[in-house]
Amino acid sequence: MSDQTEAAVAPVQAFEPPYYVAVFTAVPTEDRSGYGETNARMEDLVKEVPGYLGADHAQTPGGLSITVGYFRDADALTQWRSNAEHRAAQERGRAEWYQSYTLHVAKVERSHGFKRA
């Protein structure tokens, strides 16, 4: 693997606490119609929220999907949560794209990172 390939996959860094995480664990349905476009739009839109720090995502094929969003403070999360386009996407998610999901919003007290030398 080239250095470039390895650099492309890395978790979001550990920030200085306090900051917030929004942990979204979901089981997708088999209906993916419209999901890709909406997801890409949400990824663009959340970047406009002041205090948005980034997100990590992993998905087991045929299994669980986990997205962790990082936010500087509760205000940033409130702004993202109340965004009208985001709310419409959430509603469509419940109607079409998710079998089940859980959301945990939490204030980070401690964090650290490791990177192989």
Added chain:
Amino acid sequence: MSDQTEAAVAPVQAFEPPYYVAVFTAVPTEDRSGYGETNARMEDLVKEVPGYLGADHAQTPGGLSITVGYFRDADALTQWRSNAEHRAAQERGRAEWYQSYTLHVAKVERSHGFKRA
């Protein structure tokens, strides 16, 4: 797919806040020797910690792995964090199994779940 298959994949439920999440996002190395056994042992061991509530895991093939552990309080996390066998496994993880990782420990303030009827 049978109902049984669908029931097998579900995120851990939303608990009544406050509780804690430990979010571990990692990029694995290609060296998986010994990982499966150690991981299985850690999954057994953490269940012995009073206040351990469960864990969610997802992994993108060739990409990011995310594990979210749920704990009732900070004491439960401290106990798990100071477990000698767990510490030895973490050390081996840094030496062999992880290219990079980030750990975020956070207190949940708000949570909710959704399940398709």
